[in-house]
Amino acid sequence: MTIDAPEADAPRRTYSYLGPAGTFTEAALAQVPEAREHVWRPVRNVGEALADVVEGRSDAAMIAIENSVDGGVSTAQDALATTPGLRIVGEYLVPVRFVLVGRPGSRLEDVSLIAAHPVAYAQSLRWLSETLPAHAHIPAASNVASALGLLDGSSPADAAIAPPGITEHHELEVLAEDIGDNPNAVTRFVLVSRTVAPPAPTGADKTSLIVELPEDHPGALLELLEQFATRGINLSLLASRPVGDELGRYRFVIDADGHIRDERMADALMGLRRFSPKVIFLGSYARADRAIVHYPDRYSDEVFVEARDWLRGLVSGEPED
Structure with missing residues (x-):
């Protein structure tokens, strides 16, 4: 997808995202002011998106990292753990909304076979059971692919x-x-x-x-967590993933409230x-929600600086007050 070209003297940037057009990932990328009027490159998976960045085909990539219902996205977490040379520069939240679509002219009462990505199907099952109790489900590779199959004839489903955002790119009937x-x-x-x-830190940051x-x-895990607890740092995400080389070896994906330039975070x-x-x-x-990070006064930057200066004084032989 290419949005209106930027001014001639502006550098042209490319952003990779999980395509095709109409996905939730595209909706997240639309929230990035600096990405507007530049090139948006649809890709097929997270690995391809990150490879685009590492190999220079794209300046940045938008990937899903966590869902409030299903938790962390393990494929993204594992890719970040094993792909060197990457840095998260921003986070964005997208409400998860689903619509039921059909071919033009379709009616809800005629729907009996529904195409859906397994996650989308699971998150809509209550509505489907109440509204279309006799329906059957066909798994689809993605939320957008479920709908495109209706249009290109590759899916026998009545609806998807x-x-x-799918209706902004394709002519489909919204049934619900x-x-x-x-x-x-x-x-x-992210x-x-x-x-x-x-x-620079904003006061509403995440590491x-x-x-x-x-x-x-x-x-062992307690020792890891103590690095944060003893410095007053709250964790908003703690997820374990196997390292993969042998049983019992784990890495932990962590989101901590604060910025690396905060004294307490640097110490941790x-x-x-x-x-x-x-x-x-x-x-x-x-942080996407711009929520200010609060912490007790005993963990302020000034306290850490004072303690470090005190130690320097002890080492240099300065008289104590």
């Missing part, structure tokens, strides 16, 4: 579950709106670029990390570095 069972469902997306310096446990022993990262054989810093960036 799809994102609302807001069919999702959870009206508060949200998917969190914009990933090649490694860059973190932006994302992937940390491996040094070995499997009693209390140094503690993690001493503790873990592998710490992947994915980035510090502004």
Whole structure:
């Protein structure tokens, strides 16, 4: 997808996203001001999107990282853990809404066979059971693919579950709106670029990390978590993923409230570095909800600076007050 061309003297940027047009990922990319009027490159999966960035075909990629109903997106977490040279530079929230669509002229009462991605189907099952109790389900590769199959004749389904944005790109009949069972469902997306310096802290920031446990022993996870707890840092995400080389070896995907330039966060990262054989810093960036991070006064930057200055004074032999 190409949006209106930017001014002639402006650098042309490319953004990869899970396509085709009409996906929730495209809706997330539409929230990025700097991506407007530049090239949007649809790809088939997360690995392809991140490879575009690493290999220079794109300047950044938008990927789904977490869903409020289903939790973390394991394929994205694993890809970030195993693809070096990447940095998260922003996060965006997209409400998860589904519509039931059919071919032009279709009617809801004629629907008996529905195409849907398994996740979308599971999140709409209550509505389907109440409204179309005799329906059958055909799995689809993606939310958009379920609808496109109706148009190109590749699907025998009468209708498909799809994102609302599908109707902006394809001529489909909307048979029902807001069919999702959870009206508060949200998917969190992150914009990933090649490694860059973190932006300045805003006070409403998040730091994302992937940390491996040094070995499997009693209390190992507690030792990891203490690096944050003893510095007053709240974790908004903690998910385990197998390293993959042997049983019992895990890495942890972590979102921590705060910015790497915060004294308490920097101190925690140094503690993690001493503790873990592998710490992947994915980035510090502004929270999508812009919620200010609050913490007790004893964990303020000034307290950490004062403690460090006190220690320097002890080492240098300065007289104590």
